[in-house]
Amino acid sequence: MAGRAIVVVLGKQGAGKGTQCDRLSENLGIPHVSTGDILRAAVRERTPLGLEVESVLAAGNLVSDDLVNRLVEERFVQTDALRGALLDGFPRTPGQAEALDTFLGEDGIKVVIDLEVSSELVIERLSSRRVCQECGAIYKDTDVAAISGTCERCGGDVIQRPDDFPDAIARRLDTYERDTAPLKEFYERRGLVVTVDGSRSPDEVTADLVEVLKSRDLT
Ligand code: ADP
Secondary structure (H helix, E strand, O other), X not given: OOOOEEEEEEXXXXXXXXXXXXHHHHHHOOOEEEHHHHHHXXXXXXXXXXXHHHHHHHHOOOOOHHHHHHHHHHHHOOHHHOOEEXXXXXXXXXXXXXXXXXXXXXXXXXXXXXXXXXXXXXXXXXXXXEEEOOOOOEEEOOOHHHHHOEOOOOOOEEEXXXXXXXXXXXXXXXXXXXXXXXXXXXXXXXOOEEEEEOOOOHHHHHHXXXXXXXXXXXX
């Protein structure tokens, strides 16, 4: 792999960004950087940052660009990110996309993957999603771990995210259409976007993504 492999993954909430980035992170040997995970960890650990953003997250609103940009800038200088990163949930607004260009230089992003799914499907996925509060493992409401409330990977508590309740889901999808969807066009103008159908099974989507990354010399 030549240079720093920065891969941006766009897609609605519930498109499967987290699941796919976890898999690709192993495949590529570069970290999965999820701003949502970083913010949720801060909330769980009750750090000053976590206390500041807790109600914003629960309501399904966006945290300020300044704050998120700072978090990502700090994450990028950690040694594991020097070879590259899979960015999940960042950038999410035009201001964040500009900040990313500033951190990386305009040719820093190698590819932007748009994981495409319908709103109907994501509403169905998010309503039945359960997550481990400790390690972020994702389950369905019908999985044993969700029913027992105990994560199979780490033993942590498996819960329904406060922003996976219907009102917050609707707000997050509106925000996506307004603030994040325009980024696709922004990156299309640079010829960086590859659209992948996210409505299929996780394995089928991964297989497609691996092909995309291969074709860009990223695996
Ligand atoms: P989802 O994409 O399913 O909403 P994430 O885990 O990516 O979930 O994000 C959860 C929440 O964290 C968002 O609703 C928002 O409040 C906050 N957040 C995450 N990334 C960003 C970002 N780049 N800018 C602003 N807020 C963010």
